[in-house]
Amino acid sequence: MKLTDDQKDLLNGKYGEGAAIAMKIQIAIGESFEAERMVPITRAHVALSNQDADLWFAEKLLNAGAKCRVTPTVNPGFCLSYFKEKGLVLEEDYKMMRRTEEAYKGLGAQLTYNCTPYIDTNVPNFGEIIAFSESSATPYANAVWGARTNREGANSALCAAITGYVPEYGLLFDENRKGNILVEVKADMKNDYCYHMLGMCGKKIGHGIPVFTGLPKHISKEALRNLGAQLNTSGAYDMYHILGVTPEAPDLETAFGNKEAQRKVIITNDDFEDVLKEISLEGNRKIDFVMFGCPHFTLDEVKYIADKIKDKKLKKDMYILTSSYIRDMAIRMGLNDIIEKAGGSIIPDTCPDQPCWHHLKGKIGVTESPKCAYYPQRRGIYFVIRDLDTCIEAALTGEVK
Numbered sequence: 001m002k003l004t005d006d007q008k009d010l011l012n013g014k015y016g017e018g019a020a021i022a023m024k025i026q027i028a029i030g031e032s033f034e035a036e037r038m039v040p041i042t043r044a045h046v047a048l049s050n051q052d053a054d055l056w057f058a059e060k061l062l063n064a065g066a067k068c069r070v071t072p073t074v075n076p077g078f079c080l081s082y083f084k085e086k087g088l089v090l091e092e093d094y095k096m097m098r099r100t101e102e103a104y105k106g107l108g109a110q111l112t113y114n115c116t117p118y119i120d121t122n123v124p125n126f127g128e129i130i131a132f133s134e135s136s137a138t139p140y141a142n143a144v145w146g147a148r149t150n151r152e153g154a155n156s157a158l159c160a161a162i163t164g165y166v167p168e169y170g171l172l173f174d175e176n177r178k179g180n181i182l183v184e185v186k187a188d189m190k191n192d193y194c195y196h197m198l199g200m201c202g203k204k205i206g207h208g209i210p211v212f213t214g215l216p217k218h219i220s221k222e223a224l225r226n227l228g229a230q231l232n233t234s235g236a237y238d239m240y241h242i243l244g245v246t247p248e249a250p251d252l253e254t255a256f257g258n259k260e261a262q263r264k265v266i267i268t269n270d271d272f273e274d275v276l277k278e279i280s281l282e283g284n285r286k287i288d289f290v291m292f293g294c295p296h297f298t299l300d301e302v303k304y305i306a307d308k309i310k311d312k313k314l315k316k317d318m319y320i321l322t323s324s325y326i327r328d329m330a331i332r333m334g335l336n337d338i339i340e341k342a343g344g345s346i347i348p349d350t351c352p353d354q355p356c357w358h359h360l361k362g363k364i365g366v367t368e369s370p371k372c373a374y375y376p377q378r379r380g381i382y383f384v385i386r387d388l389d390t391c392i393e394a395a396l397t398g399e400v401k
């Protein structure tokens, strides 16, 4: 691979051993994809997981003196102050989260602990070359904003933040961003929840870059977030197009690069029903709790819930996961008061796939997000999946239809 003087200096240790390790890893990645050079990035998002392997890697780089040249935003772990105050944190989990905090602080990351940076805190411009990890972040950045990132892992995104470069391959090139699967949506797309279901059709859509047709002209940011998150729960997608909506798909010819689609897929309401049967516990049962915010909820969603439960009393705990920024706004706007008075909680910085939820082991929750239902299964927590209104109703009555 051809390297510039600065890139050679990074590799040869002029900026310390940590930066040299990061560069070495990135060159190896680049060579495996036959990249010819490294190109500068202007943004990064690191999907830290607050788990052993991730922490081992971050601490290794930190101890070798690495510092981020491009300040990355980071994914959630869990909110130490909230769970500690409730007496829900085991000593070993407390230590792990503290170490994660220290490692990423030392590396110079922006401690956002939020998995939807593309909505408010780290929004790229069209054509900007960036390094984003996190399953909903990569497709949103590529498809919705028209920025350019490969589907980085937490580790490669951290290396990119440290060196300020990525190897040039894959979605950084025009020709690799074109669609090759035509997905005709005939299902009723009546609310944001339907985009969760559409994203969960990854098995039927198959491997490649889908071009969706038949979707409304105006699609909410929440719906687009849901689509990307679930495409990467049911499959592996770093890019998609929506005809007449996303910027690189003004018409079919442009979206497909003047080529024929390799596959055509039709998605109907029956597909949504089949998917739901496969991923959700059956309804018509009592539930123990309600969880929203995987990916993290927006202020509009928090407000929607507050309006629905104002002056009511929840029968079951309701956890709304979001960023500390959105929680602060909810406090300022009085939404947090409404939700807490009803018996719910807005929890910042937290992901359902974290050890702080051990008190829910063996319990059954309800959520509108398949991703929320998917990961906690390994911790013995299971979910019924329903649309947002049905979930809110379940919190009020204690039962889900």
Ligand code: F3S
Pocket (backbone or CB within 6 Å): 075, 076, 115, 136, 229, 293, 294, 295, 296, 321, 350, 351, 352, 353, 371, 372, 375
């Ligand atoms: Fe975000 Fe964790 Fe869900 S990172 S998308 S809240 S699994």
